[in-house]
Amino acid sequence: MMIRPAELAAIKAGTLDLAFRRWAKPRVVVGTRMRTGVGVIEVTSLDQVSVSSLRADDARRAGAPSLGALKKALSARSEDPAWRIGLAYAGPDPREALRAAVPDADEIATITARLDRLDAASSYGAWTRETLDLIDLNPTVRAPDLAARVGRETADFKKDVRKLKELGLTESLAIGYLLSPRGEAVVDTGLPAPRERTPREIGTPLPRNIGAPATRALREVGVTTLEQVVDHSAADLAAMHGVGPIAISRLREALAERGSRLADDQA
Structure with a gap:
């Protein structure tokens, strides 16, 4: 379910709690949690509605400028049912805390085993350490450029980086990637000595x-x-x-x- 950045900010602020979509069948269920740029958004309700039954309060709660504007937006794909989706901010993305958590020896062993399984399941071959090292040595470099350096297709490379992100080892930037403190600890475990890195910028990364x-x-x-x-x-x-x-x-x-x-x- 795609939600525009301004709407995500409004959901987090609590000023927007509804969305309306035309779907042939529901694409979310009550309890669905979506990780977004502002944190986790949860689906709190899901109801099929008739467009004629909508009221001004529905438009306000969905962030539409008017009831007419909401109905006009729903006029496309009128052969599909209209759905009212309740939305709420459910807290920060748990991966943020995970990225900052430097693992101990037991955790590193668990992460290493997980990386070994990802390597074994890949048709490309062992890629996890190669990718972590590539990002570590080339922070903020575009994904297509990184992929080209190891002879990979960009889409496949980005898909694999997302797997590392799920483990809290990488951070996605507006341009390129960065190893998280957790990722740095995992990489350093395989080196004779911790790698010297440029100090991290203090502050909030650009959106x-x-x-x-x-x-x-x-x-x-x-x-x-x-x-x-x-x-x-x-x-x-x-x-x-x-x-x-x-x-x-x-x-x-x-x-x-x-x-x-x-x-x-x-x-």
Whole structure:
């Protein structure tokens, strides 16, 4: 179930708790939990409805500008039933805490065994350590470039990186990846001595949903965390090649979630 970034932010804030979709059959059930950019979103209810029965309160709770706008959005694929989906914020993505948890010797043995099983099940061959090492030595490098370095198709490479992410070993950035502290500990276990790495940026990473062009533009002026964005105005950002209105809007949303604003929004 796709949910737009602004809607996700509103669900987390508690100002939006409904969504409406045209589906031939339900694609979620009550209790479904979806990991998103703002954390875990849970499906709290699911009902088939007639569009004619919808009211202004339904539109408000779904974040639609008006009842008419909601009905117009549901006019497409009118041969499929309309569904009202209740949604609620269910907390942060548990992988965030997992990434920060440095494993002890027993945990590392368990993770190592899991990596061995992933290698054994792959038609590509042993890939887990190769991929962890590749990301460790090439942080923030685009997935297609990383895949090319090991002669792999980008889609297959990204699919495997997601398996490492599920184990809390990697972090996805707007451009490329980074090993988590947990991933670094696993890699270092297989080395004669811990690898020297560039210190991590202190702060909140730039939102992934601003897009690669905006991320590159911000990096070029030394802005790599959300906390650094507050020193810039919307006009400053718009003047950067690659930072468009959508990216600025999403930066505003990310800042608002943390009680911050752009420089020209602070007056």
